[in-house]
Amino acid sequence: MKTFSKLFFFLAIFSCVSLKAQSERNILITYHSESGKTQAMAEAVAKGVAEVKGADFVLKPIAEVSEHEILQASAIILGSPVYNANMTPEVQAFINSWPFEGRPLKNKIGAVFVTGGGFSIGEEATMFAMIRSMMIHGMIIVGGEELEAAFGASAITGEGEFAEKEVQEIFLKKAEGLGKRVGEMVLKFY
Structure with a gap:
C-alpha cells in the first residue's frame, strides 16, 4: 500500500509540474470574425507561433x-475587425468579461491584430483601444517583428488593390511575424 501511495504521490506531482509547464508557455489566439478575414489573420498568427519550438497555442x-x-x-493575442474605427462590440464585450479582481492578467503578454476595409479606416485606433484595455489589466504589450507592424498586425481587405476575397500575403506575413515574436517572448519570460 505504501508503494502505491508513493507512486500515486509522484504521479500527482509530475502531473502538476507538467500542467504548470504547459500553461506557462500557452498562448491564447482568439478573435471575432464575420467574413473570415480576421480568422485568416488569426490562423497566420498561429502559424508564426508554431515556428517557435516550445511555445504552445x-x-x-x-x-x-x-x-x-x-x-x-x-499570452493573449486578440483579433478584431474594424467597425467605425473601433473593435467590434463582441470583442469589447469579451474584454469586459476578463476578470479584474486581483489583476490576474497582470504580467501576461498581450498582442493584437485587426482587419479593416480600407486605408485610414481606423486600424491603428482600434489596435490602440485593444492595447489600452490590455494595459489596464497590467499586461505587457508586444508588437510585430517589423517596423511596419510595431503595434501588432493589420490587414486592409476592401479597398484598392487589396479589395480581394482573400487576405493578401503581405498582411498574413505580418500576422505570422506577430505570432512568432509573441512565441519568442513567452519563451524568454516563462
Missing part, C-alpha cells in the same frame, strides 16, 4: 473561450 473564436483559458494563458 490555442486558436479559437472569442465566443468559445472560457475564463479558465484566459487565466491559464501566458
Whole structure:
C-alpha cells in the first residue's frame, strides 16, 4: 500500500509540474470574425507561433473561450475587425468579461491584430483601444517583428488593390511575424 501511495504521490506531482509547464508557455489566439478575414489573420498568427519550438497555442473564436483559458494563458493575442474605427462590440464585450479582481492578467503578454476595409479606416485606433484595455489589466504589450507592424498586425481587405476575397500575403506575413515574436517572448519570460 505504501508503494502505491508513493507512486500515486509522484504521479500527482509530475502531473502538476507538467500542467504548470504547459500553461506557462500557452498562448491564447482568439478573435471575432464575420467574413473570415480576421480568422485568416488569426490562423497566420498561429502559424508564426508554431515556428517557435516550445511555445504552445490555442486558436479559437472569442465566443468559445472560457475564463479558465484566459487565466491559464501566458499570452493573449486578440483579433478584431474594424467597425467605425473601433473593435467590434463582441470583442469589447469579451474584454469586459476578463476578470479584474486581483489583476490576474497582470504580467501576461498581450498582442493584437485587426482587419479593416480600407486605408485610414481606423486600424491603428482600434489596435490602440485593444492595447489600452490590455494595459489596464497590467499586461505587457508586444508588437510585430517589423517596423511596419510595431503595434501588432493589420490587414486592409476592401479597398484598392487589396479589395480581394482573400487576405493578401503581405498582411498574413505580418500576422505570422506577430505570432512568432509573441512565441519568442513567452519563451524568454516563462
